[in-house]
Amino acid sequence: MPELPEAERARRQIERVLGREIVSVDDTDSYVCRPHAPGEIAAAITGRTLTEAHRRGKFLWVETSDGGPDLGLHLGMAGSIVLDGHRAPNGWDRFALEFAGGGRMALRDKRRLGRAVIEPDFSHIGPDAGEVTAKEFRDRVGRGSAPIKAKLLDQGAIAGVGNLLADEVLWQAKVSPQAIAGEISRPRLNRLYEQLQASIADAIAKGGVHTGVVIPARKGSGTCPRCDAPMTRATIGGRTTWWCPRCQR
DNA sequence: AGCATTGTTTCACA
DNA sequence: TTGTGAAACAATGC
Numbered sequence: 001m002p003e004l005p006e007a008e009r010a011r012r013q014i015e016r017v018l019g020r021e022i023v024s025v026d027d028t029d030s031y032v033c034r035p036h037a038p039g040e041i042a043a044a045i046t047g048r049t050l051t052e053a054h055r056r057g058k059f060l061w062v063e064t065s066d067g068g069p070d071l072g073l074h075l076g077m078a079g080s081i082v083l084d085g086h087r088a089p090n091g092w093d094r095f096a097l098e099f100a101g102g103g104r105m106a107l108r109d110k111r112r113l114g115r116a117v118i119e120p121d122f123s124h125i126g127p128d129a130g131e132v133t134a135k136e137f138r139d140r141v142g143r144g145s146a147p148i149k150a151k152l153l154d155q156g157a158i159a160g161v162g163n164l165l166a167d168e169v170l171w172q173a174k175v176s177p178q179a180i181a182g183e184i185s186r187p188r189l190n191r192l193y194e195q196l197q198a199s200i201a202d203a204i205a206k207g208g209v210h211t212g213v214v215i216p217a218r219k220g221s222g223t224c225p226r227c228d229a230p231m232t233r234a235t236i237g238g239r240t241t242w243w244c245p246r247c248q249r
Numbered sequence: 250a251g252c253a254t255t256g257t258t259t260c261a262c263a
Numbered sequence: 264t265t266g267t268g269a270a271a272c273a274a275t276g277c
Contacts, residue, residue: 003255031273058256077256078275112273113256146267155257164255209255238269240253 002075004129004160005203007058010073010081013105014053014062017083020099021049032094032109033116044069044118045097056128057159061120072120076113082106129160130200134193142181142189149177150237152196161196163239168212169199171226176248177236 002010025042027033033041045064050071052063060073073081079094084103087093095116096106107114126132126140140157141148151157152166161169170177173195175188184192203209213225222231224244232245 006255074256077254077273079256110273110275111254111256115257144266150267153256162255239255 003162003209011055013081024098026096029094069118072117074115078111079109079114082108126158129158137193148179148181151181153237164209
């Protein structure tokens, strides 16, 4: 379920296990832990403690004690951080730490597209969508010939917006996902920016991107919750996109 | 059976 | 060179 709000939730989970000594590491999933060989991450962080949990967009990283390397984590398409729970019965724990005293932190991920890595590289990731300024937003997102939805999803432009959040923000701001990013007027870009901030704050407060207004329209009647017109569906920016052709221009 | 999926990276092409 | 878009990746659910 992870987009920015879920990643922030995960970060707060990690904060609860800071300061505990890591006594063992399960890094045996060589796909999730690529390009590291099994045992490599374990060797780098066993015996240390996690000291600070950070997030930029959907990317998480945790500092480690005694000059140890950062531990990078990504939830992928279906991951979550599980604390002190019993081991997933179906083998869905793709990476895990065990702490002195018996605690545990796992990356639980059915799809296996999540990631655990040492010293993550964020050089090609844009500023966090919840912290970007209006000017930065206009400069990075409001340009180019790609449709605005594709720009919102581009983690190199701004980081954190996923498919559901993009649809929600565009619907709230009454902007068509097909609008060419570079052709959107400054007032409309500003409105989109303000709505993005509001939707992010709202989703974090309510517990996830699922709490948006337009998301249920995907499965339910297929009509716009605001004007009742039939919603349109198409692939934009490589993802299934729903929007109201009457409200959104 | 077949298709879609809340994400990212890589590669082909203009 | 830069920007854009499609495919690949893994595994599950409808």
